[in-house]
Amino acid sequence: MYPQQIIDALRHVRYPGTGKDIVESGMLEDDIRISGLKVSFSLIFDKPNDPFVKSVVRSAEQAVLTYADENAQIRGNVAVKYRKQSAPADDTLQYLRAKKIIAVSSGKGGVGKSTVASNLAVALAQMGFRVGLLDADIHGPSQPKMLGVEGARPVAVEVDGRDLIQPIENYGVKMLSIGFFVGGDQAIVWRGAMASNGIKQLLTEANWGELDYFLLDMPPGTSDIHLTVVQTLPLTGAVIVTTPQPVALEDARKGVDMFRNPKVNVPVLGIVENMSWFTPAELPDNRYYIFGDGGGKRLAEELNVPLLGQIPLVQSVREGGDSGMPVALQQGHPAAKFYYDIASQL
Numbered sequence: 001m002y003p004q005q006i007i008d009a010l011r012h013v014r015y016p017g018t019g020k021d022i023v024e025s026g027m028l029e030d031d032i033r034i035s036g037l038k039v040s041f042s043l044i045f046d047k048p049n050d051p052f053v054k055s056v057v058r059s060a061e062q063a064v065l066t067y068a069d070e071n072a073q074i075r076g077n078v079a080v081k082y083r084k085q086s087a088p089a090d091d092t093l094q095y096l097r098a099k100k101i102i103a104v105s106s107g108k109g110g111v112g113k114s115t116v117a118s119n120l121a122v123a124l125a126q127m128g129f130r131v132g133l134l135d136a137d138i139h140g141p142s143q144p145k146m147l148g149v150e151g152a153r154p155v156a157v158e159v160d161g162r163d164l165i166q167p168i169e170n171y172g173v174k175m176l177s178i179g180f181f182v183g184g185d186q187a188i189v190w191r192g193a194m195a196s197n198g199i200k201q202l203l204t205e206a207n208w209g210e211l212d213y214f215l216l217d218m219p220p221g222t223s224d225i226h227l228t229v230v231q232t233l234p235l236t237g238a239v240i241v242t243t244p245q246p247v248a249l250e251d252a253r254k255g256v257d258m259f260r261n262p263k264v265n266v267p268v269l270g271i272v273e274n275m276s277w278f279t280p281a282e283l284p285d286n287r288y289y290i291f292g293d294g295g296g297k298r299l300a301e302e303l304n305v306p307l308l309g310q311i312p313l314v315q316s317v318r319e320g321g322d323s324g325m326p327v328a329l330q331q332g333h334p335a336a337k338f339y340y341d342i343a344s345q346l
Contacts, residue, residue, distance in 0.1 A: 001069050003032045006039060009067035013059045016052050016227075018197070022060065029081060039064055040077040048082050051227060051263035095164060095207055096233075098132065098214035102269065102346065103229065103238040105259075107251025109140070109220035112274040113241040115321050116311070116339075117217040118146040120239075122328040123336070123343040125172030129212040132167065134202060135177030136229065137219045138195045144179045147171065148324025154180050157207055164207040171329060174211070176202045196228040203232055213346075220251075230264050237269035239308065239346070244273055244295030252296075256303055270306035271296050272342060278313040287312075309342040311335075 010028055011021045022028055022043065029042035043060060045053055057078050064074045104117040114137065121133040135143035144150045152168045154176065167174040178198055208214070216233075219225050229235070238259045242252035252271065259266040273296025277287040290313065300307040311317075314335040320327040328339045 001034050001037075001039065001072065003034065005068045006032050006034070006041065006064060009063045010060055012063045012067060013056065015056060019194070022056065027056075029079075037069070037071055038073040038077065039068075040074075040079070042079040042081050044081045044083060046083050047231075049263065049265070050231070053080055093233075095159065095205075095209070096132075096203060096211075096214065097209065098211040100212065100236045101214045101216070101233050102236055103216045103218050103226075103259075103266070104241065105218040105226070105238050105255055106220050106241045106248075107253070107255035108242070108248045111220075111241050111243045111248050111252075112311075113220065114142045114146060114217050115317060115326075116239075116241050116272055116274060116342075117215055118143060118321065119317075119326045119328040119336075119339040120343055120346070121173045121175075121213075121215050122147075122171050122326045123339045124213050124215075124346075126328065126331060127340075127343060130210060131172065132174040132208050132211045132214040133176075134199075134214070134216045135175065135179060136199050136202075136216050136225055138178050138198060138225060139219065141177045141179030142321075143175055143177045143217055144168075145324060146321045146326060147173060147175055149175070150179075150324065152180060159207055164205055165202065166207050171326070174208060176206055178202070196225055199225055199228055200232055203229075226258065227264075230266060235266045237267040239269050239272060240305075241272045241274055242296050242299065243275045244289065244292035246292065246295065248291075249295045249299050252299060253303070256305065268303075268305045269346060270308035271300045271303075272308050273297060273310045275313040276310040306345070308345050309338055311338045 007023055011023045013022045015022055015025050027044050029044055032041040060078055061074045064072050104113055106113040121131050125131045135141045147170050149168045149170050154165050154168055156163045157166045167176045240252050240255050242248045256268050259268050275291050277289050279287055297307050317327050317335050327333055328336050330336050
């Protein structure tokens with residue numbers, strides 16, 4: 001065996017966070033040592049809490065056995081190093097300076113996560129805070145419609161000699177979405193790495209400026225995008241949205257577990273139970289629990305996280321989202337009170 005064989009073998013290993021091979025990514029240290037069948041080298045990662053360290057090391061070991069020599073003594077001989085945390089981290093936040101960064105997430109689609117995110121953003125802005133909102137739901141971007149800016153197209157502005165994307169602002173909320181850059185009837189068919197890179201660009205190459213709160217409307221489930229956000233931003237915490245329905249609760253439980261995973265380690269600030277009940281206008285004292293009664297509350301108690309609020313199924317909330325005028329704009333509206341209560345707790 002000789003060093004170039006090892007390098008060529010390692011080109012078959014891709015780093016999950018970017019989709020590039022570890023040689024191209026500059027993750028292979030120039031310290032390959034070969035003594036008979038014994039092979040050793042070092043891999044360089046950006047930060048100690050990188051969730052892919054173990055899987056990349058195992059893949060590197062297997063690549064040497066598969067593409068260089070099946071008898072190579074490589075197991076346990078791959079050292080792990082970390083780059084000093086300096087310019088990359090500072091550069092990431094150079095144009096996004098937020099006091100609090102909160103992910104609004106859900107384990108399941110269709111539970112009203114985007115509606116909660118848009119109304120929370122508007123409520124915080126109405127309360128006098130500087131607010132940013134990133135629509136990180138790559139495959140189902142809905143914030144341009146919900147915030148009434150569906151036809152807007154962001155422009156580039158020059159800041160410090162660098163071209164940055166200028167977020168669209170409405171109702172006091174600065175917002176960006178991949179929906180601004182594709183047609184409304186176009187499907188976004190991107191692989192995980194491409195979607196993650198798109199989100200990272202909207203985070204790091206946009207002129208967000210000084211913010212009190214930066215909210216992220218996350219995709220449903222657990223995906224590459226969640227890991228990209230966690231690796232790119234110092235999240236203050238996550239809010240999990242669910243309905244009381246048992247199927248949704250099971251997925252919400254997984255969402256909580258993802259953020260609590262030691263490799264992610266993001267505090268769960270609480271659970272929002274959406275579509276909790278329905279009260280018809282003609283029977284204002286009646287509550288009909290269409291999706292079940294109190295499931296989100298029980299889940300919060302079971303997982304020992306706060307229940308931030310229970311939001312009923314209200315027609316005006318749906319109408320506000322569809323018309324681009326979130327109900328939180330009407331501070332005196334009965335339905336708006338639920339969002340202001342949650343915003344106050346956050």
